Amino acid sequence: MSASFAEHGYLLIEDFVSEDWCDRLAQRAGELVAGFDADAHRTVFSTKTVAHAADRYFLESGDAIRFFLEEEAVDDAGRLNRPKELAINKIGHAMHDLDPVFSAFSRQPQLxxxxxGLLRQPLLLQSMFIFKQPGIGGEVSxxxxxxYLYTEPMSCIGFWFAxxxxxxxNGGMLAMPGAHKGPLRKRFLRKAAGLTxxxxxxxxxxxxxxxxxxxRKGSLIVLHGLLPHYSSPNRxxxxxxAYTLHCIDGAAHYRDDNWLRRGSHLPLRGF
Structure with a gap:
């Protein structure tokens, strides 16, 4: 398995988690959305416009549970054009530490x-529940x-659960096998003027x-941090x-200029 990951930059493991676990996460995400005040926070998440980068609600979400909307779910006046449960793009970014259901899922023995087996000192850095809504699920370029999660040396690994x-x-993932052996092209980071x-x-x-x-439902895709991947709009x-969990190696240096920051009240933990 490790040899395949090193060669291709990804693993696709079917039936890694039970359908019951999948349903429990979906139910819990629905409960969290039900408690979300969509009138107070209307931050749109889009990999095309990156407008969220200037929003404090997004900037300070590294140690919180926050809600981000689909671009096509908000009209020109900033109002939702559909019920909030059909407007959410994702929830992030510390569900694995702040919610007991997502924490239990993220720290299963098999995971x-x-x-x-892939990192010397794995630390759980970021988690997201991604909805990819019918008809308006946004493209991820x-x-x-x-x-987005840079360490020296680079150590980021993503665990993506269907x-x-x-x-x-319905907006499934594409990848370029072996392309993780190439360079890192860009960094999304903090500068004095903001995120860039x-x-x-x-x-x-x-x-x-x-x-x-x-x-299939219950499958796990493991992604090398340098592997180019993409998902199309969901029409x-x-x-x-899907639920995603990103880990880094505690033996690596996590740069202070990374966009995602955690306060001292919530230090990184492993499995």
């Missing part, structure tokens, strides 16, 4: 064993996770194989819910 069937029809994206390497994405990572009538 701890997998993480421990080609990117590398280490752009809570519903995910394929090309800085180009590190002009090397274009490789003109090679692209694979669809179709994942179907069904959602594509």
């Amino acid at each position: 701890a064993a997998l993480g421990g 080609w990117h590398q996770d280490s752009t 809570l519903e069937d995910a394929d090309s029809s 994206t800085e180009t590190l390497d002009e090397t274009p994405w490789p003109d090679g194989e692209v694979v669809e990572l179709a994942a 179907s009538l069904r959602s594509r819910q």
Whole structure:
């Protein structure tokens, strides 16, 4: 398994978690959304406009549980054009530490064993519940996770759990096998003037194989932090819910200029 990960930059493990666990996470996410005041916070998350980068609500979400909206769920006046439970893009970014259901899921023994086999001192840094709403689920452009969660040396690994069937029809994931062996192209980081994206390497994405990572409910996709991956808009009538957990190695240096910060009241923990 580790050899395949080193060669391709990803793993697709079917039936890693039970359907019951998938349903429990979806139910808990629904409960959290029910308690969300959509009139108080209307931050839109989009990888195309990156407007959220200037929003304090997003900036200070590294040690909180916060809610971000789909771009097409908000009209020109900033009002929701549909019920909030159908307008949410994602919840983030410390669910794994602040919510007991997501914490228990994130620290399952089989996941701890997998993480421990890939990182020397795995620390759980970021978590997100992604809704990929029917009809309006936003595109996630080609990117590398280490752009957003940078360590020296680079150590970011993503664990992406399919809570519903995910394929090309509802915004499933695409990846470039082996392209994690190339450089980190960009960094999304804090500067004095705010968050910015800085180009590190002009090397274009490789003109090679692209694979669809179709994942049945309960599957886990493990992503190297340098692996380019993408998901298309969801124009179907069904959602594509997923839970993601990003880990870094405690033996690596997590730069202070990373966008995601944690307060001293919530230090990073492992599995």
